[in-house]
Each structure stands twice: as C-alpha cells, then as structure tokens.
Amino acid sequence: MDTAREETLADLWHAQVGRRGDHPFLVAEDATGAVRTYGYRQFDALVASAAAAMRRLGVGPGDAVVLHLPLGAELVRHLLAVMASGAVAVVQDPGSPAPECAHVAQRVRARLAVCTPEAAGRYAGVPGLRVVGPADAAAPVGSGAGASPGAGVTGHDTAGVVFTSGSTATPKGVVLTHANLVFSGRFVQWQATLGPEDRLLTTMPACHVNFQLNALLPVIAAGATLVVVERYSARRFWHQVQAHRATVVQSIAMIVRTQLCRPVEPGERDHHVREVLYYLPLPDAEKQEYERRFGVRLLNSYGTSECLVGAITDPPAGERRWPSIGRVGPGYEARVAGPDGRALPPGEPGEIQLRGEPGVSLMAGYLDDPESTAAAYDADGWMRTGDLGYVDADGWYYFLDRRSRIIKRGAENVSPARVEAVLLEHPGVAQAAVVGVPDPVYDQAVLAVVVPRPGVALTEADVRAHCAARLPAPAVPGTVQVADRLPRTASYKVATGTLSARAAAGSAGSARSART
Template sequence: MLTHGQGTTLRDLWDDLAAHHGEDPFLVFEDAAGLVVEHTYAQFAGLVTRTANLFASLGVGRGDAVAVHLRNCPELVMCMFGLTSIGAVMVPLHPRSTRAECAEIIERVGARVVVCEPDGLDDLAVTPGSDGPLHVILARSTTPVPGTVAFERARDAQSDQLTCRVRLTSQDTAGIVFTSGTTARPKGVVLTHANLVGSGVFVDWQADLRSADRLLTTMPACHVNFQLNALMPVLTAGATLVMLERYSASTFWAQVCRHDATVVQSIAMIVRTMLMQPEQAWERDNRVREVLYYLPITDEEKVAFEERFATRILNSYGTSETLVGVLTDPPHGERRWPSIGRVGPGYEARIADADGRELPVGAVGEIQVRGVPGRTLMKEYFDDPAATAAAFGPDGWMRTGDLGHRDADGWFYFVERSTHLIKRSGESVSPAEVEAALAHHPGICESAVVGVPDPVHDQAVKAYVVPVVGAHLTAADVQEHCRALLADFKVPTVVEIVPSLPHTSSYKVEKSRLG
C-alpha cells in the first residue's frame, strides 16, 4: 500500500501509482455485451493525462465544473482524474436521470462542457453545433456526430505530458455528487481531493485491501459508493478494480468467479436476487473473502448467502456526506450481526436526542457522526450554506437523520430512518422530489409519497394522489407524467387514488398513517 499524507492530491496519487505500480493491472472493465478491456496503471495514467489536456484545450480550468453523463465505463474514470489533474471538478449525472433533472444540475453548477454517450444527447437536451454554452464531448461512439468532440480521437491527439500543471491543494474541490435528500431539490455533496484519498485509505483498512486484491463492483459510477468505496481504495492500495457496466443476476456470480474477485461490493437487492438464481456446482469455488454490504437484509438471507457462496458479509453504515461506512465491522476479530459495526478510525459516533444530547446505552436516538469537513466528511453542500450548517450542527456533529442505538461495547444498531427517504435498490429517492413532480400535474390536487416494503428492491415508491374535482385520473396517467420528469427509479411503482389525505392539526400530511 502506498503512503499518502493529508496533503496528497489526486494528481500526486496518480504520479505515485505510475512510478511504483506502472506494470500492475489497474482496471478490468466488462461491458454489457461481455467484452473485456484491461489497463495497467501506466497505461491508464497516460490516458488520464491526455484526457486532462483535452479538457484544457476546450478552455476548462481550475474550479470549472464539467458534467459527465456516462454509464459505468473507463471513460468516466478518465474524465474524473483528467479533470482533477487540472484543478477542475467532475459533476456526474445519473445515466437514468431525465432531461429536466440533468438540465437543472448543469445550470446550477454552471457547466460549459458535458461528456455523454450518443443516447445521452436527448437526455441532456443538447443540440450539437447550437449556439448554446456547452461543448459536447461524445464518448463511446463509433459514428461522428456533427457539432460534438469525439472523445477517443481528441484524447489520443493530445500530448502524454500534462500541458496545464496548475498548483493544487488537497482541499481543492474534486467533485460534486448530487444526492436525493429530504428536500425536493437534490443536494450537491462537495468532495475534496483529501476526501477521495482519505476514503481510499479508510476502506483499505476496513477491507484489509492489498495490492494483490481484485475488487469487483457493479455500483453506478456516478455514486459515492463507487467512487469512494471501490475506485479510491483500489488506487490507494495499488490493487485492481473489476468494473462491470451493469448488474445482471443471471451472470453476476460467474463474473465474480471468472475475474478472480477477492472483494465484492453488494447491496440488499444483489443478495436477494442472487439467492433467487438456480444453484450451480461451481458457486463456492471462488476467491471472495469479503462482500462489502450496506443494510438491510434478514438474518436468514445473510446466513443463506454466506453458506451458499462460501464467503462472508462485512456490514457497515454510512451516507454520502460521511463518504464511507463510518460504522463498520472490523477487518479482523469479532463481528456482531445485526450490528452495523463500531466507529472506524478518524471518526466519532454517538446516539443523540432531538436536542443534541448524547443518549445512554440502549436508548434509541439519531445516529450522529463527527469528523473533519473536507477530509473525513464532505466539505459542504454546493451553494447551500444553510443546509450545510443544518447538517453539521453548531457542535460539529453531523445529523444523519437515521435512528439507532448502541450497546455497552460500542457496537451500533440501525433501527429505522427518521427521515422519509426511500431506499430502492441502492438508490435514494426523496419523497419531496416526487411530490414536487406530481404537483405539476394539472389533475392532481394533493399528493403524498412514502416508501413501502418490497421483497426484492428494499422499498417501493408509493404515491397517494388526490385528484382535482372533476378530473379523471388513473395510476397509469400519474406514472406517465412522472416518467417525463424523474429518473425511472423515482417513478412511483404503486399509485393509489384517494379522496383525501390525513392531516395533522398544523395541516401537514400525516404520513405515519400511510404506507
């Protein structure tokens, strides 16, 4: 494992990796068709430099935001580190986001350059060659599109020496990841170079990751889960990342075995859908020692998964704002399922009441975390000082909005979310955001959105809808309306048309009576 101090930037990290791990395998990428591409550290470092020079040639400089709308692919990783090499900022857009969602984020961050695939041109409402403010870089395309910059051709035409070597610090912004929260408007989690490097070092400890390891992930690359809990620990350990373009239950474990994965990222949906597959004689013949997992599954599902696939689950808890699973099973020694673990190095954790007072052992309260903003916690919410102040609180304890308790030995246990945030197949869905979309329907008078249990996807999005008097509204109408405004995983899977909603004395919808 390389040694990185608090002042290490991502450019420093890549310089070290190219020098000390140049011939070692860095990335193994398998696309949706099964085509596999591999890169050593030296090869990829060269591609990162050329990508950095490409962005600089388009006028991208220090502090500039570039929107990247790509599926899981090597090009996204090249963009991420190419941008940070010149002091610029990657803003990943979820590949399943709608045109309206993408447009709002692009406008908020002031991105003048976007990177997308051919089918992303429609999602981004970008007209190649128009007089708009955007340069469009088209990746993963074999056919030239007028008015766009062909990523591969333009990248390969650049020098393999960095032409714009600006001064960087570890507190410079490296990325902004927009995440659903309790408000209608997604918040931008601002990440520094130190956040990314520090997250890698943390997960290296958590998973006991070494240079010989091969970490396999199918998590969306636009997520903190991928960037900070898979990609970065691989880099800080000098290990190998096996990146799958998409998850398929019928092929996933065969891919795990074929690529000799030693550590695998997972979520509840993966565990459940894997258990639904027909058993195969070769399933236990694997090298996987840890499955990095983020609640919730049942005791029975955990036992069945570990016994069937001859591996073990490492449980942990974290949020986008805490970067990593700050509460975690240790890499060695006792684990106390269903505990979400004990606090990891560099963090403090407690259970507190609504007034911020720490609660005694066994009492249920909010899980709160304290660290260093810009290093072990996010730096801030983008352009939202009020939300940042509310998240950190006056005492520096970050409010997670989740309820739990701890035992006398310092093991924490998750109880439930105190917010109404819906978790669906690893994605966070804000009910307020869905309700805001429903409010644009002329036939809807009022709505309330809640999460309801789903046996495979953790939770389903359910909308209770009150029609305008005289309106003839169907569930299909509501879903069609939402598909035009929201990413598909946010669209209500269940719609119930109701004459009215229950309200509190202060006229707020009483969601505890729904669901």
Template sequence: MDLIGNRTLADLLAERAARHPDRACLVVEDGSGAVTEYTYRETLDAVRRTAGGFAALGVGHGDAVVIQLRNCAEFVFAWFGLAWLGAVMVPSNVANSAAELAYLIERSEAVGVLTEPRHLPMFAEVLAGAPEVRHRIVARGDGAPAGFVPFADVSSGPPADPAKGVGSEDVVEMLFTSGTTARPKAVMITHANCLWGGERVSRGAALHGGDRLLTALPLFHINAQEITVLAALTVGGTAVLLEEYHAGGFWSRVRHHRATSVSLVAMQVRTMLARPPAPGDAAHRVHRAIYAINVTDQEKDEFERRFGVELINGYGLSEGGTVVTMSPVFGDRRWPSIGLPNFDRRIRIVDDAGRDVPAGGIGEILVSGVPGRTLMKGYFKDPEATAATVWDGWLHTGDHGYLDEQGYVYFFDRKKDVIKRAGENVSASEVEFALLAHPSIAEAAVVAAPDPVRDEEVVAFVVPAAGEPPPDRDEITRHCRRRLATFKVPTRIHVVPELPKTSIGKVEKKLLRRRLSEPVPGEPVPGGER
C-alpha cells in the same frame, strides 16, 4: 492524525504508477462481454492525456463537467483527468430524465458535459437551453454529432502536468443528494474526502496490493467510486468494473476476473439467492463482500453459506465522506450491527434536544469530522443547509440508530424521507413535486413499502384537483416517466379524496405507511381510497 496532507487524486495515481507501473490498475468489461485491461502506467498516461484534452478545450481549475456514462474506462479517465486539472466532476445517473439533467447542469454551473450516444437525444433537448455549457463531448461511439467533440480526440493529445495550486481541500466532485426535503443539493467532495475514503475502506476490509475489487454498481454513485476504485488505488490493487449486472452470470464473471472482493447492495444479494443453486456457486477467490442496506438474517446466512462469502456490513453517506462504520473483518461482527466507527471516526447518538442517549437508546446518528477533510466541504452555494447539517465538528446525519455497550452501531430507520430502491435513493418530496405538476392532482404524498427484491417500493397517494375528473393511474405513470428516472416512478398509486393530516396541516405519512404494512380487509386507505 492526518494521513493525507495536501495530496490529491493526481498524487495518488502518480504515486501508484511509479511504484507499480506494470500492475493491472483497471479492468473493464462492457455489456457485450469485451474486456479491456490497463496497467497503472497506461492508466496514468490516459488520465494525463485526457487532462490535456480538457485543458485544450478550456476546462480549468474549479470548472464543473457533468459525466453521464455507464461503467467504462472513459468515465475513470475523465474523472481523474478533471481532478488532474483541479476541475470538478458532476456524475449524472444514466436513468435521469431531461428535467433532472437540466437541473443538475444548472445547479452545478457546469461548463461541460460528457455522455454517450444513447443519451444524445436527451442532451440535445437539454443543451438547447444551456448556452453556458461550452464543452460537449461524446464517448463510446464513432465520431460525434454537430456541436460535440469525440472523447477519442480529447484523450489522444499531449499529456498534461498536474495543475499548480490544486490542494487536498479543493472540490473534486459534486454529488447530488436525493433531495429529501427540497430539490437535490450538491455535496462538495474534496480530494481529501476521496483519499480518506480509500484509506477507510482499504483498512477496514484489510485489503492489499494483490486484491482485485469487482463491482457492477455504477460509477455515478460514490459506492463504486470509493469502495472499489479508490480503495483499490490506495493499496495498489486492481479495480474491476462490470458495465452490467446479471444475477445469473455474476459469479462466472467473478471467477473470470479472479476477483478477491466484491461490493454489493441488498437487491443483488436477493436476486442471486433467487437463482437456482449451482455446483460452482462457491468456486471463486472472493473472501468478503462489502455491502450496505440490511438484509434479513435468513438472507445473510443463506448467502454466506451458499456462496462461501463473508458479508461485511457498513454504513455511510456522501456528506460524511462516504464510509462511516464497517463490520470488523477480524473479530465479532455482532449482526445486525452496521459495525464499528472507522479508525478516524467517533459516533454519537443524541435525542431531539442534542443530548447523548445511553447505550441501547435510539436517537440521531452524529459523525465527527472536519469539513473539507473527513466530512463534505458543504453543500454548493447553500450555506444555510450546510450550517443546519454540520456544526461544532459533528455531522447530523438525519438517520436514527443506537450504540451497544461495546460501541457497535445499529441502524434503526431514516429520519429523512428517503426511499431505498435497488441501491438507489429516491426522494419522496421529489416524486411528490413531479406528481403535483399534473393538472388533475391537487395533493400528493409518497411513502415507502417493503419490496422483497428491491428493498423498498415507491407508493403514491394522490388527491384529485377540484373540478377535475379523477386522474387515470396509467396517465399518472406516463406523466411521472416524463419527469423522473425510471426507478423513481411510483409502482403503486392510490387515488384518495383526502390525505390524513395533523392539526397544523402536515400530512401524517405514518398513517399511510401503517395502512400499507398492516392492511385490514375492507378497511379503506386513510382518507378513503377510490
């Protein structure tokens, strides 16, 4: 069954604008509380004009453009404007460091960038060494510095027609992984991937054209893109984007925008619960909240009871075309299950030899699909990594879980070394690379520790370099902040004489994790902490 055919994001928006021209398509609330609303007709016009402006600059089919913006209308117009031309969006986390931005630009072979005034100093630093980035655009400000073009100029010209020759399996986005085993890889996401994502979420959550989907999650992550924007467009609903998240004011914004569905991460659930109860906590129109990353039984029950919202659990990953499983809206949710496979999916659980394990047995989660349609097209210019991840019609997720007798999926742990912090993926190896760039550090290992609010904490163990004085923790932190996004910087640093290793020299991180999770008074950290 293929619902998508050769359609693209341009087709989706044009179809909805033709059917519901005067219905609200996009609502954006900025950090000051100012709200702007766009109908489907207005959104389509803005997208076409933005596409025309990109084309006038010389951006064309297959060209990559980095977008580093907070949630705003310009992000959506640029995303769909690039898609209109067959070009490729490369979203950049607004917390990225200069080194991370430079890597992203170089690896994606970007020819253009779009950012906002607060990031211009960093972009100036990075772009000084990137002459190949010919198109430099700044949004959300008055005018533009030398070498940059105002987005207002780009988006105010003649509207463009959809580019010819753009198909559903063309790449529309490159989304960088958190780099679990090496440097981050660029996941190639196609138009078909996006359209399938919208279908899965809208069907799984039983959405309709009257729904207003609200999120404060950032558009540079695929969660907000697909669970909010694309799901809303799929049913002709309304996407409501908040630039900022505030636990104390979230439900007042939900009420103000008449939202019927919200998308959350566990950090938001916990910070809302940490606020004192208020009489109007459940006075809203939201009937369900879609979220990822498990919360405790107590947190789930308290949240649903206090806020009058049903939590719909789910599981997904960029390589898998985002959403893979969702708790059924109508039927048994079987908490703490992460739900049932989506209507177009099959799930297998296999052991290390690739053999299917029986119900209840833990193994790697495999997801069925077709590359470029229901699975990613691959990793950009990395055929070896692609072949190691997808073969014989199955995506090997690197995550462990199990199935019950009725086919419900349960998440067990992450085979890949990724730390989940407040909705962000942090690569342990990436943090280790940053630590090893310090001249006083000879070895480094990074692991996760439970964080009651932000899911997991980044904890580093470092070994001093021979002949060097023991590294100062504050200096290590400053060093990391120069190289990493804020949420990746270790919150705890242990200086140790050595790291526990196997007979072949591999760091035994399980011993480090065990020491963190099962502290024994007076017992040193493995290797001996200083």
C-alpha cells in the same frame, strides 16, 4: 490517513502509476459481455490525453464537467482526467431525464458535458455549456499534451460534486475535496484490507459515493485492480465474480436477495472472494443463507454521502456482531444523541451522530447552500444523520430506522418530496403524497397517492408516464393510487404513516386503485 489533508488525487494516482506500471488497473465488462483490461501505465496515457483535450476545450481548474456515460472505461478515464487536472467532476446517472440533466448542469455551472450520443440532447439549451462525445474529449494518446496535469491543485480544492436525495424536493450537492478523495481511498483500503493483488468488483452507480469513494479510490490507494460491470444482472453476477477472480465485492440487499432467488448451481463456492462490502442490516435468515450458500462473509457498515464512507464499520479483522453496523472507524467519532442534543447511554435509542474534519473525513459542505451546511452540524461539530440507532456498552452500533422519509430502493435513494413535486406538476393532480412500501427484492418500492382535480379522471399509466419523463427510473412510482382525500394529522400534515400502514395491510382505505 493523516497526510490526506495535503495530497490530491493526482498525487495518489501518479504514485501508483510509477509503482504498479503494467499491473492491471481496470477490467471493464460492458452490457454485451465484452471485457477489456488496462494496466496502470496504459490507462495513465488515456487519462492524460483526455485531460489535454479538456484543456483545449476551455476547461480550467475549478470548472465543472458533467460526465453522462455508462459505467465503464470511458467513464473512469474522464472522471480521473477531470479530477486530476483540477476541474470538478459531476457524474450523472445515465438514465436521468432531460429536465434533471439540464437542472444539474445549471446548478454546478458546468462548462462542458461529456455524453453519449443518446444523452447529448438532454443538455440542449443549457447556457454556457458545450456538449461533446467521449472521443471529442480526448487528444491522441502519446501526444505529450498531458504534461503536469493537476499542477497547483491542493487537497483543499474541490474535486467533485455528488447529488444526494434528502428530505427536500431539490437534491443537495455534496462537495468533495481532493482531501476527501484521498482520505476515503485510504479508509476503505484499511476497512477491506486491500492489497496490491486484490481485485474489487462493483456494479454500483458511478454517480454515487459507493463507486467513487468506496471502490475507485480504495483501488488506487492500494494499487489494486478495479473490476467494473456496466449493468447488474442477477443471472450473470456470480459467474462474473468467479470469472474475474474478484477478491472483494460490493453488495447491497437487492443483490443478496436476487442472488438467493437464483437456482442453486454447482461450484458456487468455488471463488476467490474474501470480503463482501455490505451496507446496513439484512434479516438474519437471509444473511445466514447467503453466507452459507456462497461461502462468503459480509462486512457490514454504515455511512452517508456526507461522511463519504462506512464511518461506522465492522473491523477488518476480529469479532463482528451482526446485526451491528460495527464500531467507529479511524478519522471519526460517533455517538447516539437524544432530542436535546446530549449523548445517550448504551442501549438507549436516539439519533446516530458523527464528528470528523470537514473537507477531509466529512464533506466540505453543500453546494451553494451555507444554511443547510450549517444546519447539518450542532454547535460542537456533531453531524446530524437523521438516522436512529443505539450503541452497546462495548461500542458496537446498531441501526434501527431512518428518521427521514428517504425511500431506499436498491442502490438508489429516492426523495418522496422530489417525487411529490413532480406529481404536482401534472395538470390533473391537486394533491400528492409519496411513501415507501416493502419490496421483497429492492427493500422498498415507491407508492404514490394522488387526489385529482375536480372533473379529472386520472389513470396510473398517465401519471407514471408523466413521472418517467421527469425523474430517474428508480424514483418513478411503481404503484399509483387515486384517493378522494389524503389522511391528515392534527397539524394538517399528510399522515404518511397512515398511508404506509394501509399499503402494508393491503388496504388503500379511501384510496381507489388507478391501475388500468
């Protein structure tokens, strides 16, 4: 992984096109079940034509391009075209509402947005932005216009920006370099022991590092085959895993739990899966039942968008100590630190911290936010994750909880502060608090407690409709409660722990349900 500092995505991609030729690179199954397969050389021609078209549309090195497309061949094609040509890719969640789309495009100063017809209107009025469909962002294949894409691009240049929810109302943009992409690809290739004949299947959202850095890039690094399924379906998922002969599968708690809820079917253990890439713990009983029923094993790991991959991970071979999240992987150092910033001894709980090389094994920084970038590290270069855990005497790490308030809903991270900010935009809401509550399928659900303005009668339907027009679907509160007041701590902060405890106990306290 040492050469990652100098290589670019274009270097990695073109090397594999030369080596792999007609070997399948991408298998794409859309929401209707239609499947298309593309070889490396065939897909390279599609990427080159898209890169050429973008240049004709005025996109140059360093320009940001928003991609608002469903997970599939067109999304992967344009993502590779943007990054390999030296521009900056910003993948948007297909379900993002208009205010968020416009905000992201303005934050990155996007020059071009490649969208589905249904999404194009969400970018109306963004200054300096040209909006086109995927067909308009591609030249005729074989035109020759795509010669020498990526010329002059270095490993230090920015390749993409991924927005991640944090403890503030405004999501931070994690800046990814080409060196980040190459490092991530090679790290997960090592982690999952990916070889040229492997077939990695994913349903992860393309706007996150789970897809870009932990699925797409490792497949390219290994010269393997990527299988993308546009939409996760509990009923169809395991049949798709079997039909596509997947050898490696990405999974999260929501997928495990929805699969376990399905009736047992004959032949479930008849598959080619040798590794399930998993993120963070699961109750022992569910983990054991899943592995027994489907005849698989989970490779557990821990990471954040800022550290790109599962920096702490089960090793690819040998011992695993569930529920441990693993040991520190190549390219990183890890420790558990106390409030004073000093390393703690084995068994002592504290903050999990990571150290690596910014721009290679760690993000280059937060977009246009040097203060937050500096605050993410201590004076010795240790990255503060905000997550609690401990390490045992043999170097195995254990995750305990998230210090931040982030709500983990399936594959999505939801910022309570962001949801609260939207709630307070409602003309009838005087105060608002948002917490995560246990959900049997998605890990957590979003609960909002609101205090109305005097004389205003709020309904759950009204508040949820307000949020649905301004937030991605996973962030829309599943339950809204109306309260006379919010509980406060001695320092006058909202006592979110009290709200969570009331919800867990099935009591709203002073809150009254706004369900209609």
